[in-house]
Amino acid sequence: xxxxxxxxxxxxLEGQVFEFGPKYGERKSVFGxxxxxxxxxxxxxxxxxxxxxNFSLDEVDxxxxxxxxxxxxxxLLTKTEETPRLVYxxxxxxxxxxxxxISNFTQFVPLFDSILTWNDGLAETYERFSKHYIPxxxxxxxxxxxxxxxxxxxxxxxxxxxxxTKHPEELYTAREDVIEYYDDYHPTDFTLHGYHWNERPRLVxxxxxxxxxxxxxxxxxxxxxxxxxxxxxxxxALSFENMTGIEGYISEKMxxxxxxxxxxxxxxANNVSEYVPDDVFIDYREYGTPASLxxxxxxVTEQEHEKYLxxxxxxxxxxASQFSIENYAQTLExxxxxxxxxxxxxxxxxxxxxxxxxxxxxxxxxxxxIGRVQYTFEFLRLLRKHREALLRFPTTFYHAVNKxxxx
Numbered sequence: 001x002x003x004x005x006x007x008x009x010x011x012x013l014e015g016q017v018f019e020f021g022p023k024y025g026e027r028k029s030v031f032g033x034x035x036x037x038x039x040x041x042x043x044x045x046x047x048x049x050x051x052x053x054n055f056s057l058d059e060v061d062x063x064x065x066x067x068x069x070x071x072x073x074x075x076l077l078t079k080t081e082e083t084p085r086l087v088y089x090x091x092x093x094x095x096x097x098x099x100x101x102i103s104n105f106t107q108f109v110p111l112f113d114s115i116l117t118w119n120d121g122l123a124e125t126y127e128r129f130s131k132h133y134i135p136x137x138x139x140x141x142x143x144x145x146x147x148x149x150x151x152x153x154x155x156x157x158x159x160x161x162x163x164x165t166k167h168p169e170e171l172y173t174a175r176e177d178v179i180e181y182y183d184d185y186h187p188t189d190f191t192l193h194g195y196h197w198n199e200r201p202r203l204v205x206x207x208x209x210x211x212x213x214x215x216x217x218x219x220x221x222x223x224x225x226x227x228x229x230x231x232x233x234x235x236x237a238l239s240f241e242n243m244t245g246i247e248g249y250i251s252e253k254m255x256x257x258x259x260x261x262x263x264x265x266x267x268x269a270n271n272v273s274e275y276v277p278d279d280v281f282i283d284y285r286e287y288g289t290p291a292s293l294x295x296x297x298x299x300v301t302e303q304e305h306e307k308y309l310x311x312x313x314x315x316x317x318x319x320a321s322q323f324s325i326e327n328y329a330q331t332l333e334x335x336x337x338x339x340x341x342x343x344x345x346x347x348x349x350x351x352x353x354x355x356x357x358x359x360x361x362x363x364x365x366x367x368x369x370i371g372r373v374q375y376t377f378e379f380l381r382l383l384r385k386h387r388e389a390l391l392r393f394p395t396t397f398y399h400a401v402n403k404x405x406x407x
Contacts, residue, residue, distance in 0.1 A: 001061045003042060003336055004052040004084075005035065008066045008091060010365045013053045017066075026137060027252060030325060034135045038329040042336070060084045062336050065112075067091050068099035070358035073111070077346060077354070086343055087335050089132065090117040095167040095243035098392050107353075110344040114335050120248035120271065128342060130335075131248070135328035136255040138320040140313060143260050145232045148302040153189035153294075154182065154265070155230050156238040160196040162209045164394070169245035171267060178238055181290035183217045189294070192220045193230055203402070231260040235305060236282065236297055241268025250275055255323070257281075258312040263305065265293065277319075280312040356386035360393045363400075372403045 007017040018039060020032030039049040052063065052072055062085045063076060077083055094101045102122075109115065109128060116132040117123055123131040145151075156179060163170035182190035196202065197220045201211040224230050231237060239253045249269050257264035258280060266272060267284040287293040321327060346354065360382055363375065370378070379400045382390050390396050 001047040002055055002059050003047055003049045004055050004060045004063045005049070006052050006063065006065045006069045006072045013051050015051050015054060017051050026256075030135050030137055030252075034325040034328045034332075037325060038332050041329060041333055047336075062087065064089060064332065064336070067097060068105075068108075070354050070361050073108075074351070074354045074358045077111070077351065083343065083345070085341060086112045086114075087332075088112045088115045089332075090115060090119070090122075091134075093241075093243050093246065093249055095163045095165060095170040095172075098165050098394075101165065104392065107350060110342075111346060111350075113340065113342045114338065116331065116335060118248045118250075119246060121246075123248070132331050133323050133327060134249070134251055135325045136252060136320070136323040137259065138255065138316050138324055139259065140316060141228055141259045141261070143228045143232045145261055148235065148305060151233055151235045152191055153186075153234065153297055154236045154238060155191045155193065155234040155262075157193045157224065157227050157230060158238075159194045160215065162205060162211070163242070166209075167243055170243050171240045172242065174267065175238065175240045178290045178293070179217060179219070181294075183219045185291075186294060187219050189298075190219045191230065191234065192217055193222065193224045195223060203398070227256055228260045231257065231262040234262060235300070236265050237262045239264035239266045239268075239281070240284070241266075244268055245270065247271045248275075250323075254281065255320075258316060261309055261312075263300075263308045263312075265297070275322075277311060277315055280308060280315055353386075353389070356382065356389040357392060360386070360389040360396055363396045364393050367399050367403075375403045376400065 005017060007013060018032055018036045020029035020036065022029075024032060035049075042049045052060070057075060057080050060076070060080070063072075065073070065086065065088045067090070068088075073086075076086070090100055090105075092100055098104055109126075112128070115122075115129045117129050118132060118134055119129075120131065122129045156175065158175065160176075162172050179190075179192055183192075198215050198217060200214050205211040237257045239257055241249060241251060241253055243249075244267060247270050250272060251268075253268070254264055254266055254272075254276060263280075263282060265282045265284055269275075272281075272283075282293075282296065284293060287296055359378065363370070363379060363382075367375065379390070379396060382396075
């Protein structure tokens with residue numbers, strides 16, 4: 001059996017999705033190592049697993065989609081004699097991905113035999129959906145820590161970003177509210193690291209989010225190559241997910257802290273306590289404002305802080321295996337080897353929609369390869385005939401303007 005993977009981004013084709021190691025960073029490596037482990041397991045059973053571009057489409061028996069790729073979906077539905085078994089892995093939250101907004105994704109559900117999601121509500125409600133855990137490294141890191149009384153209070157490590165979908169429950173704004181509070185009232189207790197702070201806003205942020213002024217935070221101390229360098233000098237880390245109002249989405253923002261010996265101040269999954277014990281993190285929802293949070297953090301004694309860290313180590317040793325790369329690989333293997341076929345072929349209208357979406361998608365993924373005249377022509381054609389497809393990829397409007405202006 002030949003099993004293909006359509007990775008989340010085009011730069012992960014040509015087998016790059018399987019790469020992992022220090023030079024790739026942990027976020028890329030945890031998935032790369034998970035897929036490499038899955039490849040080894042499938043190989044022992046006589047199956048071949050690779051990125052989709054390394055197969056002829058006609059020979060693919062099972063195809064995994066790591067989030068949506070309309071180009072490959074259209075080709076698999078129209079260019080093969082028999083559509084392979086299709087499995088969708090829903091990764092990006094809807095604060096980031098237009099495609100994973102339920103209102104947008106519903107029409108494509110019948111095309112997939114199975115859909116894996118971290119979203120507990122979907123997994124529990126719909127037969128075609130089943131649960132997967134976002135894979136994490138769960139081994140404790142070796143971090144050199146300062147003594148408790150020499151550590152600063154709180155650190156945030158994240159880039160200055162905004163929700164591409166302008167989701168009402170995004171947490172980018174709440175994260176920046178905390179940063180602003182500390183910069184105004186307690187700058188000696190806080191450190192900010194990451195990209196795009198205190199610099200000229202990116203054009204895409206100005207275009208879509210009306211950000212015209214750079215920040216000027218005194219607490220900003222530049223980019224750190226290794227998070228653990230900063231975690232070793234602070235007691236707490238601001239650990240907000242990209243959005244809240246959902247269940248089951250627990251990312252590296254929690255686990256990076258637990259593994260590095262720093263207590264996370266967490267806001268994200270509504271049901272986080274079902275997966276991570278309350279005694280390993282500070283739940284921001286209990287305080288609600290930066291000022292109330294500050295009072296709580298300042299009140300934590302060295303002994304109480306140490307108890308948080310000890311509980312975190314115990315959790316990672318005994319109860320975090322469901323988040324392991326081994327469990328993620330096993331979950332995918334189970335879906336690959338399942339034989340149940342549920343997908344229904346699309347009607348003509350849906351197929352036309354997918355084709356239009358694939359063209360809009362191409363304007364994003366291959367924009368550097370498309371000349372200005374061709375890009376403008378394709379953009380205007382979609383704008384005239386398939387405006388909804390362009391709205392699914394709103395940055396096409398920005399790139400179209402940029403193409404014309406820059407040439």
